[in-house]
Each structure stands twice: as C-alpha cells, then as structure tokens.
Amino acid sequence: MKKISSKYVVWLVFGLAFMIGFFHRYSIGIIADPLREDLLLSTAGISLLSSMYFYTYGFLQIPCGIMVDAQGPRRVVLMGMSAVFIGSIFFALSPTPILLYIARALIGFGAATVFTSIFKIQALWFKPTEFATIAGMTAVIGNVGGMLATAPFYHLTNALGWRGGHLILAIITLMPILIIYGWITDRPPAKNDAEEGKEEYKKLEKSTEKQPQKQLQKQPQKITEGLKVVVSNPYAWVNAVILFMVFGSYMSFSGLWGPHFLRYVYEIPLEQAANLIMIYMAGVLIGSPAIGMISDRLQKRKRVLQTALLLLVAGWAMMILILPAFQKMWLLIPVLFITGSVSISPMLCFTNTKELIPQEYTGIATGFVNMAPFFGTSVINSLFAWFLRTEETAATYQAGALLFLLAAIIGFTASFLMKEGLETKANKMH
Numbered sequence: 523m524k525k526i527s528s529k530y531v532v533w534l535v536f537g538l539a540f541m542i543g544f545f546h547r548y549s550i551g552i553i554a555d556p557l558r559e560d561l562l563l564s565t566a567g568i569s570l571l572s573s574m575y576f577y578t579y580g581f582l583q584i585p586c587g588i589m590v591d592a593q594g595p596r597r598v599v600l601m602g603m604s605a606v607f608i609g610s611i612f613f614a615l616s617p618t619p620i621l622l623y624i625a626r627a628l629i630g631f632g633a634a635t636v637f638t639s640i641f642k643i644q645a646l647w648f649k650p651t652e653f654a655t656i657a658g659m660t661a662v663i664g665n666v667g668g669m670l671a672t673a674p675f676y677h678l679t680n681a682l683g684w685r686g687g688h689l690i691l692a693i694i695t696l697m698p699i700l701i702i703y704g705w706i707t708d709r710p711p712a713k714n715d716a717e718e719g720k721e722e723y724k725k726l727e728k729s730t731e732k733q734p735q736k737q738l739q740k741q742p743q744k745i746t747e748g749l750k751v752v753v754s755n756p757y758a759w760v761n762a763v764i765l766f767m768v769f770g771s772y773m774s775f776s777g778l779w780g781p782h783f784l785r786y787v788y789e790i791p792l793e794q795a796a797n798l799i800m801i802y803m804a805g806v807l808i809g810s811p812a813i814g815m816i817s818d819r820l821q822k823r824k825r826v827l828q829t830a831l832l833l834l835v836a837g838w839a840m841m842i843l844i845l846p847a848f849q850k851m852w853l854l855i856p857v858l859f860i861t862g863s864v865s866i867s868p869m870l871c872f873t874n875t876k877e878l879i880p881q882e883y884t885g886i887a888t889g890f891v892n893m894a895p896f897f898g899t900s901v902i903n904s905l906f907a908w909f910l911r912t913e914e915t916a917a918t919y920q921a922g923a924l925l926f927l928l929a930a931i932i933g934f935t936a937s938f939l940m941k942e943g944l945e946t947k948a949n950k951m952h
C-alpha cells in the first residue's frame with residue numbers, strides 16, 4: 523500500500539488523535555448532570571472521574587516517551603488510540619460508576635501516548651527550523667479539541683445522550699487508527715532523505731525499525747541511558763520548572779479558577795466571565811503558532827520566550843492588581859487576549875528540550891518535561907483553593923490569583939538559565 527509522504531498530512535493525522543485526546547480531557551463538565559442522574563454520582567465522584575484522566579495522563583508521560591523512543595510513534599499511537607476506542611465504548615456502555623472510572627482511566631492512558639508521539643513525528647518529519655511553528659500548531663489543534671468538548675458536545679449529548687455521544691467519539695477514534703495503520707510510517711520515505719536531513723533519519727531508523735534480536739536485547743540499556751541523559755540535563759529541568767509554573771497557571775486559570783476570579787474581582791455575572799475566558803483562549807490559539815513562527819524566523823527560543831514571559835508578568839499584574847484598582851473594564855479584553863497569547867509561549871520549552879537532547883531520546887525528553895504542567899496544575903489549584911478556604915470574596919480570589927503572577931515571575935527568572943539549542947543542532951545537521 524502506498525504510504526503518505528506529505529509531512530503535513532502525517533502531522534494532521536497525529537493531530538487528529540491529539541485533538542480526540544484533548545476532547546476527552548475537557549468533556550466531563552458538559553455531561554456531569556446526566557451522569558449524576560443516571561449513575562447517582564456525587565460531585566466528588568464527578569471530580570474523581572475527571573481527574574482519573576489527568577492522573578493517568580501525567581504519570582504515564584515518561585513511560586510513553588520511553589515506548590515512543592523504543593517502538594516508534596506509529597505503534598505507540600496505534601496502541602494508545604485503541605485504548606481510547608475501547609475506553610469510549612466501555613464508557614458508553616457502563617452500567618456502574620466503577621466501570622465508568624476504569625473506562626476513563628483507559629481513555630487517559632490512551633490519550634497520554636499522543637503528545638510524546640506527535641513530538642517524535644515532528645522531529646522525524648520536519649526540519650529543526652520548522653519545529654517551533656509546528657509545535658505551536660500542535661497546541662492549537664489540541665485546544666480546538668478542548669473547545670469542541672464545550673458547546674458542540676453539549677448539543678451532541680442533548681441529541682444522543684452521554685452514552686450516544688461516547689459511541690460517536692469511539693467511531694471518530696477509528697479514523698486516525700485506520701489511517702495510521704494503513705498509510706503512515708514513522709519516517710519519511712527514503713527518497714526524501716536528502717531533502718530532510720539524511721543523517722538524522724538514519725539514526726532514527728535504528729530506534730524505530732523492526733530491530734534484530736541483538737538490538738532488542740540492548741533496549742533496557744538504551745532506556746536507562748536515555749533516562750540518564752534527560753534527567754541529568756540541567757536545562758531539561760529549567761524547561762520543566764517554566765512549564766510547571768506557567769502552564770500550571772494557564773491550566774488552573776482556564777480550566778478552573780478563571781471564571782470565578784473574573785466574576786468576583788470584576789463584579790460581573792458568571793456567564794459574562796465565562797465569555798471573557800474565551801477571549802483568553804482566543805489569545806492562546808493565535809499566540810501559539812505566532813510565537814512558534816517568530817521563534818523559527820529568528821532562530822531563537824530563549825529570547826523569544828523571555829520577551830513573552832515578561833509580557834505575561836505584565837498581563838497578570840494588570841489583570842490582578844492594576845485594572846481592579848482602577849476599574850478599567852474596557853482594558854480587560856485586550857489584557858486577557860495578550861495574557862492568553864503569551865501564556866502558551868512555554869511550548870518553546872518543549873522545542874528547546876528536543877534541541878538539547880539527542881534525537882533518539884526525543885520521546886523520553888518530551889515525556890519528562892510534559893509531566894511538569896500536570897503537577898503544576900494540581901499544586902496551583904490546591905494552593906488557590908487554600909486562599910478560598912474560609913470565604914469566597916474579591917479579596918480572596920485576588921490573593922489566590924497572585925499565585926499566577928508569582929509563577930510567571932519565577933518562570934521568567936528561570937528562563938535566564940535556559941540554554942539556546944537551535945544553532946548547535948542546525949550546525950551539526952548541515
């Protein structure tokens with residue numbers, strides 16, 4: 523069967539898998555009420571159901587990265603999306619909450635395989651100088667999945683119920699599975715090698731081809747070696763710290779505390795506050811590829827990220843301290859948009875990590891730094907909740923939100939410790 527040779531199509535198919543994974547991440551809120559009614563779930567039960575995904579996803583990032591480096595992204599995503607497919611069907615047919623939890627964990631496990639795989643695909647198919655742009659586009663495609671899990675999923679489940687909605691999701695999940703199985707290879711066809719950087723593909727061939735027995739026996743050694751290379755690299759830790767702080771705040775603000783913060787601090791109805799979060803998300807969607815493109819054009823990661831993080835510090839300071847003090851509501855919209863667009867700038871940390879670590883360990887490196895935002899979100903969410911422990915007022919929400927400002931300042935400070943990796947890698951290749 524003739525395989526797909528366009529890197530954009532290959533990326534798009536993996537992107538579809540990423541979009542489906544993101545969809546599941548944010549899908550529980552919309553179906554919480556019918557789940558409560560049908561399976562008698564409490565609020566704590568709904569929260570646990572949603573968290574099952576995040577726990578499995580966060581903890582599995584390194585194992586998924588190891589598998590991607592050892593087996594290649596195609597096989598790993600095929601396994602992962604099959605788990606999402608089976609999980610969606612179990613979810614749709616679950617007669618009891620326990621089965622629902624197991625199904626959700628299975629979906630989380632499957633979805634966890636995609637991010638490290640898509641980064642490996644990007645490393646294998648795209649030039650280093652295109653990497654930040656395509657990584658930015660990957661964030662867009664994921665977030666579109668998250669947005670589809672809101673109003674469109676609400677209408678779908680209104681028409682078909684939450685069980686019907688999950689059966690439709692299972693059918694959609696078959697699409698990337700079938701295309702990847704039939705038409706996608708881990709690496710570009712050999713004829714493109716010269717164009718795309720022959721040496722790199724040769725190296726990768728070793729880690730992704732069906733390997734002879736002798737090489738397979740070396741796998742555990744390679745895994746230990748890969749983990750050592752990544753964990754002992756101080757610059758990977760710097761990127762993880764920035765991701766912990768900045769993506770932790772971004773997910774905490776957009777996924778949990780944002781609407782209530784705006785509602786209390788700006789004294790507006792919750793519905794209007796939720797609409798304002800969409801402005802922040804619009805900033806994320808536009809900022810992500812724009813920052814990636816600027817970074818690729820300038821061939822700089824560190825400087826571009828630092829500029830964006832400085833704007834982020836200013837954005838949070840305006841939103842949390844300055845605008846509420848002066849009640850400048852009209853300024854809130856551009857400030858939210860700009861804050862959203864620079865909140866996504868740490869996508870450059872993934873790119874930077876990939877550039878500092880040998881390509882055969884891109885999966886492990888991506889998995890390692892991608893654990894940080896998930897731990898960051900849970901820590902920041904809990905600390906924020908601590909500020910609200912006695913009462914929910916404008917003052918307590920403002921105090922909680924200062925965590926976002928503090929996290930941005932720490933992220934910005936940490937960025938001075940980053941090491942630029944692009945030039946070194948490009949020089950080696952050409």
Ligand SMILES: N[C@@H](Cc1c[nH]cn1)C(=O)NCC(=O)O
Nearest residue numbers: 637660661662664665769773892
């Ligand atoms: N777009 C980033 C960060 C993110 C998380 N939620 C919404 N955006 C991303 O894709 N991170 C990697 C991941 O696995 O979620």
